[in-house]
Ligand SMILES: Nc1ncnc2c1ncn2[C@@H]1O[C@H](COP(=O)(O)OP(=O)(O)O)[C@@H](O)[C@H]1O
């Protein structure tokens with residue numbers, strides 16, 4: 001199973017450790033690959049260095065200077081997360097060309113569109129009983145880094161391995177009337193998800209998550225769940241359809 005772990009579900013050290021515990025517990029039943037972002041850590045490092053950046057359509061416009069900071073920040077976080085998870089190997093897209101990408105749009109700077117995943121490397125690590133923990137910096141043809149939205153990277157990994165994916169975030173799933181938790185949608189069809197984006201009740205950071213979920217399903221993932229990283233037992237529940245919003249092909 002693929003677990004996408006993002007900035008909102010790692011706001012405090014306690015939350016980070018709790019999620020790492022959930023991942024370690026899930027491993028008793030499933031082989032697990034973790035794909036992570038780290039928006040807040042990136043923000044902190046950019047502002048500490050006085051490097052400006054802005055978002056366009058949910059993606060960070062990434063200058064070459066910002067790219068260096070993004071890679072530095074995510075590499076550091078990657079090592080902490082793999083240590084938290086235990087029996088894990090922290091990797092970035094440049095390691096054995098794990099995440100391959102090309103420029104998405106020159107106007108966004110060093111932002112990547114994923115073109116390939118080194119599934120053999122992931123399967124080799126899983127076969128050795130290790131949990132790959134993958135940061136969302138990809139590599140281009142020339143070996144240079146590209147910044148990829150972590151939801152998108154995780155969806156591409158799930159598609160390449162043909163495994164189910166759980167996106168952990170700070171809400172219980174997709175709400176039909178955000179932020180009313182009573183309006184949680186336990187299940188969404190592709191048509192409903194696309195209509196939700198079109199109508200605007202799926203908005204902001206939820207858009208790349210829903211798109212990445214649909215993309216993973218298109219590429220062969222059997223299911224995709226969006227759920228809260230703050231709920232105890234969330235991964236085991238999500239795996240059996242008992243938590244979050246489940247999207248199916
Ligand atoms: N319909 C919706 N249901 C739930 N959350 C939504 C919805 N529309 C927008 N959101 C927003 O999406 C956010 C999750 O996306 P994001 O902030 O990118 O998370 P992460 O950092 O975990 O990847 C929620 O905190 C919420 O503000």
Ligand SMILES: CC(=O)N[C@@H](CCC(=O)OP(=O)(O)O)C(=O)O
Pocket residue numbers: 005006007008036037038039040042058059060070111112136147148149150151
């Ligand atoms: C291109 C782009 O926007 N990349 C993201 C990568 C990190 C990310 O996606 O982290 P979360 O999962 O915590 O949001 C960024 O630079 O913030």
